[in-house]
Amino acid sequence: MSLRKIYHYVFKHKSKLIWGFFFVTISNLFAVIIPRFIGKAIDTISSGNFQMEDVFVQILWIVGLTFASGLFMYFTRKKIIVVSREIEYELRKDFVGKLSKLPFSFFTEYSSGKLMSLATNDISAAREFLGPAIMYTANTITTFVFAFFFMLSLDLNLTLLSIIPLPLITITTYLIGRQIHHNFKDVQEQFSKLTTQAQETFSGIRLVRAFVQEAYEAKRFYEYSEDYRKKYMKLEFFQSLMVPLLIVLIGISQLIVLGYGGLRVINKTMTIGDVTQFFVYINLLIWPVAAIGWVTNLIQRANASIERLWEIFEIQLDESYGEAEKNEPFAFSGGIRFENVWFKYKHELPWVLKGITFEIPPKSSFGIVGGVGSGKSTILKLLTKIYHQTRGEIFIDEIPLDKLEYNLVRSLFAVVPQEPFLFSISIAENVRIGNPDSTDNEVEYYLKLAGFEQDLQTFPEGINTLVGERGVTLSGGQKQRIALARALAAQPKILLLDDPFSSVDSETEKLILNNLFSHYSNTTKIIISNKISSVWFCDKIVLIENGIVSEEGTNEELIKLGGKYFRMFEIQELTKEIEQE
Numbered sequence: 001m002s003l004r005k006i007y008h009y010v011f012k013h014k015s016k017l018i019w020g021f022f023f024v025t026i027s028n029l030f031a032v033i034i035p036r037f038i039g040k041a042i043d044t045i046s047s048g049n050f051q052m053e054d055v056f057v058q059i060l061w062i063v064g065l066t067f068a069s070g071l072f073m074y075f076t077r078k079k080i081i082v083v084s085r086e087i088e089y090e091l092r093k094d095f096v097g098k099l100s101k102l103p104f105s106f107f108t109e110y111s112s113g114k115l116m117s118l119a120t121n122d123i124s125a126a127r128e129f130l131g132p133a134i135m136y137t138a139n140t141i142t143t144f145v146f147a148f149f150f151m152l153s154l155d156l157n158l159t160l161l162s163i164i165p166l167p168l169i170t171i172t173t174y175l176i177g178r179q180i181h182h183n184f185k186d187v188q189e190q191f192s193k194l195t196t197q198a199q200e201t202f203s204g205i206r207l208v209r210a211f212v213q214e215a216y217e218a219k220r221f222y223e224y225s226e227d228y229r230k231k232y233m234k235l236e237f238f239q240s241l242m243v244p245l246l247i248v249l250i251g252i253s254q255l256i257v258l259g260y261g262g263l264r265v266i267n268k269t270m271t272i273g274d275v276t277q278f279f280v281y282i283n284l285l286i287w288p289v290a291a292i293g294w295v296t297n298l299i300q301r302a303n304a305s306i307e308r309l310w311e312i313f314e315i316q317l318d319e320s321y322g323e324a325e326k327n328e329p330f331a332f333s334g335g336i337r338f339e340n341v342w343f344k345y346k347h348e349l350p351w352v353l354k355g356i357t358f359e360i361p362p363k364s365s366f367g368i369v370g371g372v373g374s375g376k377s378t379i380l381k382l383l384t385k386i387y388h389q390t391r392g393e394i395f396i397d398e399i400p401l402d403k404l405e406y407n408l409v410r411s412l413f414a415v416v417p418q419e420p421f422l423f424s425i426s427i428a429e430n431v432r433i434g435n436p437d438s439t440d441n442e443v444e445y446y447l448k449l450a451g452f453e454q455d456l457q458t459f460p461e462g463i464n465t466l467v468g469e470r471g472v473t474l475s476g477g478q479k480q481r482i483a484l485a486r487a488l489a490a491q492p493k494i495l496l497l498d499d500p501f502s503s504v505d506s507e508t509e510k511l512i513l514n515n516l517f518s519h520y521s522n523t524t525k526i527i528i529s530n531k532i533s534s535v536w537f538c539d540k541i542v543l544i545e546n547g548i549v550s551e552e553g554t555n556e557e558l559i560k561l562g563g564k565y566f567r568m569f570e571i572q573e574l575t576k577e578i579e580q581e
């Protein structure tokens with residue numbers, strides 16, 4: 001059973017749970033005494049010869065006991081349900097904590113939808129087991145023991161006869177409950193499909209309009225909606241079946257009590273009050289008995305959910321630590337060396353990097369050019385420990401990357417990724433991700449360095465402008481430059497720019513490069529591009545082709561070499577001339 005795995009979460013709250021059990025016992029003890037007084041009251045009345053006070057005392061007892069039972073049930077919930085919410089919170093916190101430590105390769109295997117469902121549905125299932133399941137089990141056990149005891153003390157035969165239909169109630173709630181759950185899951189999945197589709201359509205509305213796909217998207221939406229309706233109807237069917245079926249089964253129980261009990265009253269071997277008591281006991285037992293079926297479902301569900309959650313919790317992290325004294329970011333000067341690095345994304349895929357060797361002295365600038373798919377971005381992914389090289393070694397300040405702690409490596413670098421990601425917060429807050437302490441003036445300064453000054457004037461709210469979901473209200477080049485400002489704000493030892501000027505005109509590119517080289521002269525800079533104009537100022541440039549370094553040197557050396565770099569340079573100059581004409 002996977003449920004064992006959450007044992008230590010439960011154990012932490014054991015005192016509250018013990019109190020919960022204690023309270024539920026007391027509550028049920030009060031509840032099962034009530035029928036005694038009902039029986040007595042009825043016998044008093046049916047004797048025909050009674051004082052009003054006699055009945056009144058019984059009524060007072062009934063009211064008092066009901067109140068006491070309710071009060072203790074409230075205490076029970078305060079303990080057990082509260083514990084389940086606390087454990088849910090701890091589980092979710094640990095889950096998210098674990099996710100944030102997992103390597104990037106993990107996220108290429110698990111979709112965000114799946115992770116969301118683990119963090120919501122599965123953790124809720126675990127909570128339902130901890131809360132309602134534990135509480136109802138305790139409730140069922142105590143009610144059953146007490147009620148059974150009182151019923152037996154009244155009459156053995158009637159007790160045995162009247163509980164015959166009870167197992168059927170358990171089976172019914174179990175079977176229908178299972179159907180309800182399956183169908184509910186279907187409904188939820190369909191609903192998430194529906195919302196994902198709607199969300200994609202609206203966030204990609206520009207594309208939808210441009211390709212005149214409105215009708216197609218609408219049709220898809222109607223189909224999903226129709227499926228959703230059908231699945232919901234099925235769920236409703238089972239939901240509406242549950243209560244009537246239970247009523248029938250309860251009715252059978254009551255019929256038995258009434259029939260057999262009635263006979264005994266006629267034979268004068270039982271009083272009307274005794275039979276009434278039985279009636280009340282049977283009613284007391286119904287919910288706990290139904291709960292057994294319900295709880296069985298909850299346990300099965302929680303078991304499956306916990307298994308899924310633990311698939312993630314049990315992933316081993318390879319946390320490698322470097323020598324302690326070197327583990328401070330300021331102690332690093334930012335030199336990088338690749339030594340015969342080979343890499344493939346998966347065993348069965350071809351090599352992406354085939355023996356890359358280069359050295360970047362601290363505080364120097366390094367250009368990487370190459371055609372599409374040649375492996376440029378992959379180099380950055382290895383350097384930032386998103387992936388691990390298959391063979392060879394990477395060094396930072398002559399310490400193997402493997403020996404350096406993950407977070408330390410991250411703190412050394414600031415990256416402008418090829419596809420910059422902006423959060424749907426203001427421009428300023430997006431920049432502050434680089435350095436949360438930046439003042440407004442600093443934010444503006446970094447945006448200016450990133451060539452965003454003129455754009456900023458077109459926004460009425462300046463740096464406080466909200467950028468819309470994933471930055472939809474911005475142009476590609478604007479997004480790139482905000483991402484650049486974010487990296488600059490981090491003041492890193494090493495700046496990694498992956499094709500940062502792909503959507504920027506050559507004037508702006510020149511301005512930004514100027515700023516970079518004058519304000520970040522103490523930073524090691526790696527600039528990736530397939531345009532020569534982005535890298536030619538660099539102290540050293542490598543040309544990557546098909547995962548190998550095919551040419552390297554300074555701009556002048558490479559031009560003199562007359563190879564591929566030179567041809568790229570010629571084409572660039574030619575295009576410039578054509579543009580100027």
Ligand SMILES: Nc1ncnc2c1ncn2[C@@H]1O[C@H](COP(=O)(O)OP(=O)(O)OP(=O)(O)O)[C@@H](O)[C@H]1O
Nearest residue numbers: 345352370371372373374375376377378379418530
């Ligand atoms: N996550 C991945 N899984 C499998 N293969 C990948 C993955 N990412 C990239 N690749 C492959 O690795 C090769 C190199 O990709 P990379 O992104 O490094 O190229 P690039 O030089 O940055 O190209 P571009 O100029 O288009 O950005 C490509 O053939 C690509 O298909």
Ligand SMILES: [Mg+2]
Nearest residue numbers: 376377378418
């Ligand atoms: Mg790339």
